[in-house]
Structures are given as C-alpha cells and as structure tokens.
Amino acid sequence: MSKPSRNLERIQRSLVSRYRAEKAFRLCGIAAVTLGLLAVLVLFADIFLKGKSAFSATYIQLEINYDQEVLGIDDLSDEGALMLADWDRLHKTALRQEFPQVRKRSERRELYALVSNGAGYDLKERLLSEPELLDQTEKFWILADDDIDTYYKSLLKGRAYTARLSLAQLERVKQLIDQDRIELQFNANFLSRGDSREPEQVGIKGAMFGSFFTLVITLLLSFPIGIAAAIYLEEFAEKNRWTEFIEVNINNLAAVPSIIFGLLGLAIFINFFNVPRSIPFLGGLVLAVMTLPTIIITSRAAIKSVPPSIREAALGLGASPNQVVLHYVVPLAMPGMLTGSIIGMARALGETAPLLMIGMVAFIADVPGGFTDPATVLPVQIFLWADSPERAFIEKTSAAIMVLLAFLITMNLSAVWLRKKLERRW
Amino acid sequence: MSTTVVSAAETDSNTRSQHLMSGDQTNFLNDIQDHVTVGTCFSENAKMSIKNVSVFYGNKQAIFDASVDITENQVIAMIGPSGCGKSTLLRSLNRMNDTIEGCRVKGHISMDGQDLYSPKLDVVELRARVGMVFQKPNPFPKSIYDNVAYGPKIHGLTDSRYELDEIVEESLRRAGLWDEVRDRLQQPGTGLSGGQQQRLCIARAIAVSPEVILMDEPCSALDPIATARIEELIEELSQNFTIAIVTHNMQQAARVSHRTAYFHLGKLIEVNPTEQVFTMPEHNLTESYITGRFG
Ligand SMILES: Nc1ncnc2c1ncn2[C@@H]1O[C@H](COP(=O)(O)OP(=O)(O)O)[C@@H](O)[C@H]1O
Numbered sequence: 001m002s003k004p005s006r007n008l009e010r011i012q013r014s015l016v017s018r019y020r021a022e023k024a025f026r027l028c029g030i031a032a033v034t035l036g037l038l039a040v041l042v043l044f045a046d047i048f049l050k051g052k053s054a055f056s057a058t059y060i061q062l063e064i065n066y067d068q069e070v071l072g073i074d075d076l077s078d079e080g081a082l083m084l085a086d087w088d089r090l091h092k093t094a095l096r097q098e099f100p101q102v103r104k105r106s107e108r109r110e111l112y113a114l115v116s117n118g119a120g121y122d123l124k125e126r127l128l129s130e131p132e133l134l135d136q137t138e139k140f141w142i143l144a145d146d147d148i149d150t151y152y153k154s155l156l157k158g159r160a161y162t163a164r165l166s167l168a169q170l171e172r173v174k175q176l177i178d179q180d181r182i183e184l185q186f187n188a189n190f191l192s193r194g195d196s197r198e199p200e201q202v203g204i205k206g207a208m209f210g211s212f213f214t215l216v217i218t219l220l221l222s223f224p225i226g227i228a229a230a231i232y233l234e235e236f237a238e239k240n241r242w243t244e245f246i247e248v249n250i251n252n253l254a255a256v257p258s259i260i261f262g263l264l265g266l267a268i269f270i271n272f273f274n275v276p277r278s279i280p281f282l283g284g285l286v287l288a289v290m291t292l293p294t295i296i297i298t299s300r301a302a303i304k305s306v307p308p309s310i311r312e313a314a315l316g317l318g319a320s321p322n323q324v325v326l327h328y329v330v331p332l333a334m335p336g337m338l339t340g341s342i343i344g345m346a347r348a349l350g351e352t353a354p355l356l357m358i359g360m361v362a363f364i365a366d367v368p369g370g371f372t373d374p375a376t377v378l379p380v381q382i383f384l385w386a387d388s389p390e391r392a393f394i395e396k397t398s399a400a401i402m403v404l405l406a407f408l409i410t411m412n413l414s415a416v417w418l419r420k421k422l423e424r425r426w
Numbered sequence: 427m428s429t430t431v432v433s434a435a436e437t438d439s440n441t442r443s444q445h446l447m448s449g450d451q452t453n454f455l456n457d458i459q460d461h462v463t464v465g466t467c468f469s470e471n472a473k474m475s476i477k478n479v480s481v482f483y484g485n486k487q488a489i490f491d492a493s494v495d496i497t498e499n500q501v502i503a504m505i506g507p508s509g510c511g512k513s514t515l516l517r518s519l520n521r522m523n524d525t526i527e528g529c530r531v532k533g534h535i536s537m538d539g540q541d542l543y544s545p546k547l548d549v550v551e552l553r554a555r556v557g558m559v560f561q562k563p564n565p566f567p568k569s570i571y572d573n574v575a576y577g578p579k580i581h582g583l584t585d586s587r588y589e590l591d592e593i594v595e596e597s598l599r600r601a602g603l604w605d606e607v608r609d610r611l612q613q614p615g616t617g618l619s620g621g622q623q624q625r626l627c628i629a630r631a632i633a634v635s636p637e638v639i640l641m642d643e644p645c646s647a648l649d650p651i652a653t654a655r656i657e658e659l660i661e662e663l664s665q666n667f668t669i670a671i672v673t674h675n676m677q678q679a680a681r682v683s684h685r686t687a688y689f690h691l692g693k694l695i696e697v698n699p700t701e702q703v704f705t706m707p708e709h710n711l712t713e714s715y716i717t718g719r720f721g
Pocket residue numbers: 483486488507508509510511512513514515526
C-alpha cells in the first residue's frame with residue numbers, strides 16, 4: 001500500500017485527463033446530434049419551400065354567361081342534356097369577349113390555353129350547385145393552365161419563368177394583372193382530387209386513400225399474425241432444430257430487399273392466386289409479408305424484456321402458462337410490440353419498390369373507394385410526379401412528400417402516445 | 427420409488443475437487459463423502475415428505491439424495507452457505523423447477539401422501555395449494571387490490587365481488603398490511619416500499635388459502651425493521667399454514683423456525699429442532715457454519 005497522500009496526488013492527476021476525455025466525448029456527441037438535426041432541418045426546409053406553392057393555384061376571373069342556348073339545356077335535371085352540353089364554350093366565349101382583338105384560329109387556341117382544360121367541368125359543377133344561375137351572368141374565378149400558374153408564381157417570386165408562354169400570352173396575362181383579375185387562391189383541389197395528366201388539376205387524395213386502404217390491409221394481416229407468431233415462438237414453442245431454423249429464416253427475411261417481396265407478390269398472388277393487380281388489397285398483402293419479420297422480431301424482443309420475476313409470481317400463484325401469457329406477458333410487452341408494429345407500418349407506408357412490381361404504379365385518376373379499386377400510394381405518386389416533365393410537377397412532388405411526411409410523423413407520434421398511455425395503465 | 431444418486435460420478439468428483447481447493451473446508455471432506463443426514467429427518471405429522479431427492483441442472487447435480495419431512499403447521503428453516511441448493515430444493519416442492527430448462531428432479535416428493543411428480547398431478551392445482559414468496563418482492567404491476575385478488579380470481583374462489591373484497595381485506599390484514607394500504611387499494615402495488623411489497627406478496631400468496639407456503643429468503647432485500655415485521659408475520663402464519671423458509675440469516679432461522687435443515691454443497695447434512703441446531707448441533711459441519719467459520 002502506498003501512502004494515502006501520494007494516492008490522492010495520483011487521483012488528482014488522473015482526474016485532469018479523465019475530465020478532458022469526458023469533455024471531448026461530450027463535444028463529439030453534441031456535434032453528431034447537431035449535424036443530424038441540421039441535415040433533417042435542411043431537408044424539411046427544402047421540401048417545405050418547394051412544396052408550399054402547390055397549396056395555392058392561379059385563378060383568372062372571367063365574366064361567365066351561363067347561356068341556355070349555348071348549352072342547349074332547358075332543365076338542369078336532364079342528365080342527357082347535361083352530358084351533351086359543350087361546357088367549354090362558356091369560358092371560351094368569355095375569353096373571346098375579354099380579348100376581342102384575337103381573331104386568328106391559332107391565336108384563339110393560344111387564348112383558350114390560358115385556362116385549364118378542366119374549366120368546363122368546374123363550370124358545370126358551379127351551375128349544378130347554383131341552378132338559379134342558368135341564363136345569368138356572373139364573375140367567376142377559373143383555374144388557370146399550369147403554364148400560366150408556373151409563370152405567375154415565378155413572377156411573384158421575382159424570377160419570371162417565361163419559356164413555355166408565347167409573347168401574346170404574356171401580353172394577356174399582363175393585361176389580367178393590370179385589371180387585378182388574376183390571383184393565387186387556396187388550391188382545394190390538391191387535397192380533394194385524384195391524379196391527373198394536367199398538373200394544375202392533380203390532387204393527392206387518390207394516393208392518400210390508396211395508402212390508407214393498403215396500410216389497413218397490411219396492419220390487419222401483419223399485426224395479429226406477427227404477434228401470434230412472436231408469442232408462440234417465445235412462450236410455447238420447444239427449442240429444437242425446427243424452431244431454430246424458423247428463427248434464422250425470420251431474421252433473414254427481415255434483411256431481404258423489399259423489391260423481392262414485390263416479385264413474390266407478382267409470382268404468387270397475381271400469377272398463382274389470380275388476385276387482380278393494382279389494388280390496395282394486393283399491395284397490403286405484399287407489404288404485410290414484408291412487414292411480418294420486423295413485427296415478429298420486435299415483438300419477441302418486447303416479450304423477452306418482460307421481467308422473469310413477474311412470470312414466476314404468476315406461475316407461483318397457480319396461473320396456467322396461457323394465463324401468464326395473456327394476463328401479464330402480452331400486456332407488459334404490448335407497448336414494445338405496438339412500437340415495433342408502427343415502425344414496420346411506417347416503413348410499409350414509405351415503400352415503393354415492391355408496389356411497382358404489382359402494378360400499383362399505373363396512372364389512376366379516380367379516388368379509390370375501397371380495397372379492390374385500382375389505386376396508387378403516396379410514395380409511388382411521388383415517384384410518378386417526379387418523373388413527369390412539366391415544371392409544375394416539381395412543387396406537386398414536394399407537396400406530396402410533405403403529405404407523406406405528415407402521415408409518417410402522425411404515425412410515429414401515435415406510437416409514442418400509445419406507448420405512454422399503455423405504460424401508464426400499469 | 428427408490429432412487430440413489432445415479433450417473434453422478436462425474437459431478438461428484440467435481441464437487442470433491444472444488445472442495446479440495448477451498449482450503450479450510452478440506453477437513454470436512456470426509457464428513458460428507460458418503461453422507462448420511464444426521465438428526466431427525468422424519469416427522470409424525472408430515473405435511474410434505476421429501477425422500478431421496480436429487481436435482482440436476484443439465485449434467486450438474488445440485489441436490490444429492492436429500493430426505494426430510496415438512497411438519498404440518500410448523501416452520502422449517504433451510505440454511506447453508508450460498509449455492510448449496512436451498513432454493514433448488516424449495517422450488518422442487520411446488521414444481522417451479524419445471525420452468526427451468528434442463529432441470530430434472532429424481533426421487534420422491536409427496537404432499538398428504540400424493541406424489542407431486544406423478545403424471546396425474548395437476549401443476550396448476552399444486553401451485554394453488556403450495557404458495558410461494560420470492561427473494562425479491564415481485565408484485566404485479568397492477569393495483570394493490572388486483573395483486574391480492576388475482577389468485578382468487580383465476581382459481582374461481584369467489585362468487586361475488588363482495589366475497590372477493592372480503593378475501594382481499596382478510597389477506598391484507600393477515601399480512602399486516604391492511605392499515606397501511608386500506609385507503610389506497612387502487613394504487614399500484616409497485617409504489618409501496620420494499621418491505622410493504624414483500625408483505626403484499628405474502629398477502630397475495632395467502633389469498634388463495636394455500637396449505638403450504640414456501641419462502642425463499644423473503645427478507646434478504648429488506649431493512650431490519652421490515653425484516654422484523656415479516657418475521658412476526660411468519661410466526662403468526664405458522665398457526666394456520668405449513669411454512670418452509672430458506673434463509674442465510676441464522677438469527678432469523680433461530681427466531682422463526684421450529685426445525686432447521688442444514689445444507690452443504692447440495693447435501694442435506696443435518697435436520698433437528700431449531701433449538702438443538704443452534705445450541706448443540708450434531709454434525710461438525712453444522713457447528714462450523716453456525717459459529718461462523720464459513721458461509
Ligand atoms: N437455473 C440454473 N441452471 C443451472 N444451475 C443452477 C441454476 N440454478 C441454480 N443452479 C446451481 O445449483 C446450485 C444450487 O443453487 P441454489 O439452489 O440457487 O443455491 P442457494 O439457494 O442455496 O444459494 C448452485 O451451484 C447453482 O449454481
């Protein structure tokens with residue numbers, strides 16, 4: 001034993017270097033966290049800045065005359081007449097009146113291209129919702145074409161993008177601006193419509209519903225099966241070569257690239273079981289198979305972390321193995337199992353590759369109404385829009401990413417909330 | 427069923443070499459080599475009887491051919507150095523060893539003449555008749571009320587909520603916990619102090635009215651005051667229950683038990699009335715242990 005005073009000296013000397021090491025370690029940690037946060041922040045900011053303009057759209061105010069003769073309609077309840085009516089003539093007439101100097105045919109086509117080619121449909125909706133407008137005239141805000149939209153938004157930002165417009169069209173827009181008859185309005189269509197070929201008319205609702213229906217199937221299949229498998233493997237299965245084999249394979253499956261599951265879906269569900277392609281039910285099946293291993297692995301970890309003393313206590317009281325599992329193991333492991341499942345679902349929500357293989361990448365304009373309607377999902381929609389040439393799709397793509405992120409964040413928050421709630425119950 | 431220590435030649439020699447290495451204990455080597463338990467293992471009024479029991483964990487033998495009776499409405503204390511197999515033997519009395527993979531029990535254990543290891547025996551029923559209190563208090567993460575009510579509920583002991591309330595109150599009273607928790611029965615059992623938690627575990631065990639209560643070092647995680655309370659409680663409970671308690675606290679064994687069994691390296695060395703064990707032990711190993719020469 002050395003003398004106490006000498007020991008103290010040594011301890012003090014070693015303390016200096018220990019504190020230095022601790023400080024360096026802490027700085028490294030802070031740097032790492034800052035870097036990570038910064039990356040996320042930059043990503044989010046970029047997406048937000050690019051995507052926020054998709055939530056507004058350019059509208060042009062026109063004097064619309066719902067002329068009974070032009071439309072050839074006497075009675076608004078006459079379906080056939082509604083179908084036959086040339087609704088586009090309403091805004092075409094209005095545009096010609098607005099710009100009487102336009103005569104030539106080619107010029108006229110350019111003039112009509114100021115408004116979206118879905119404008120006639122909007123006018124029909126308008127008239128049907130307000131039947132007394134028939135044969136009346138009103139000032140109506142009509143959705144502008146995507147090229148006008150892109151130009152007008154870029155103009156407001158101070159960097160006008162004119163490449164897609166002719167001089168005559170620029171002239172007309174200028175006139176409209178001078179008269180205060182062109183403006184940005186909230187783009188309600190983006191949240192209430194399905195996909196479209198025309199960027200100004202696209203909506204995310206179809207993809208949102210597609211994702212929702214797909215995830216419902218995924219959840220309904222993978223959650224109960226995954227948890228049942230985990231409970232069986234962890235609590236009831238004998239430990240032998242078979243269960244070991246199964247365990248190894250589950251771990252392997254979790255690492256299989258997701259596109260392989262798409263091929264599996266194609267080969268088994270479509271070719272063998274003849275499930276129709278492109279539908280949420282099929283997408284849900286494929287994603288459920290993909291998510292299962294994750295759920296099984298996390299659920300087993302959650303079950304393993306239930307303290308053995310609780311099992312012993314229940315067994316010691318004479319609870320049957322089944323009761324121990326149902327009364328204690330499952331409730332105690334539930335927060336962990338739910339977290340694992342929601343993480344698996346979040347991964348499924350963001351998955352694109354396997355869905356490409358089973359036809360969920362088709363262009364589908366209708367909002368799906370159920371599990372067997374053709375649909376696409378959010379990430380595939382992002383992929384499709386990102387792939388489209390029109391400039392107006394850039395903002396739509398970013399906006400779709402925002403919607404996807406909102407979905408993901410909601411799911412993760414609900415995981416945290418569920419966890420908190422279930423843990424408090426005990 | 428007659429068994430001797432079988433296929434234990436290899437384990438036996440292991441034990442012996444362990445022995446040789448632990449210096450001081452070499453003197454006693456001869457004393458346990460072909461051991462016979464000294465004292466009075468058998469009892470007129472046996473609730474449980476252990477005959478020639480050996481317990482193995484895989485290839486490792488933890489109990490060597492132990493025989494002892496557990497007398498009805500008495501407390502038997504099991505003492506001995508740590509690792510000598512006290513818990514192992516205790517856990518084979520309600521077949522908690524079944525849950526440990528690779529654990530085998532040989533020999534004969536019976537309660538009221540019924541073989542506990544016969545295939546006809548229902549383990550769930552056995553555990554309702556033989557309750558257990560563990561070393562570390564392990565209340566369920568539920569309310570105090572539900573902790574106590576769980577056993578009666580799963581065994582269907584009551585017909586009405588009122589009856590259940592009565593059982594809960596009665597059990598908590600007997601465990602000496604009622605006055606402390608009567609106002610907060612709906613609060614979590616895990617929020618109680620260590621000593622209260624252990625009494626809650628005792629209340630939980632007696633709520634199913636077992637015939638035998640097994641306690642594995644129930645006070646080792648508690649402070650002296652909580653320990654004293656539990657000891658009082660054990661004394662009271664022994665009027666109605668048969669109790670087997672494992673402890674490494676010799677004063678505790680002396681205070682609460684009627685008979686004491688001394689274990690050494692998996693062998694049951696001596697069983698005698700507690701007074702005798704602590705005043706004039708028959709076996710010199712027992713004497714060395716209680717005089718503190720090892721342990
Ligand atoms: N689950 C187990 N698996 C393997 N060996 C065990 C197990 N439990 C206990 N043992 C061994 O059995 C012997 C007796 O253990 P135990 O009964 O816990 O002793 P005590 O309770 O007297 O301290 C020890 O040598 C211990 O290492």
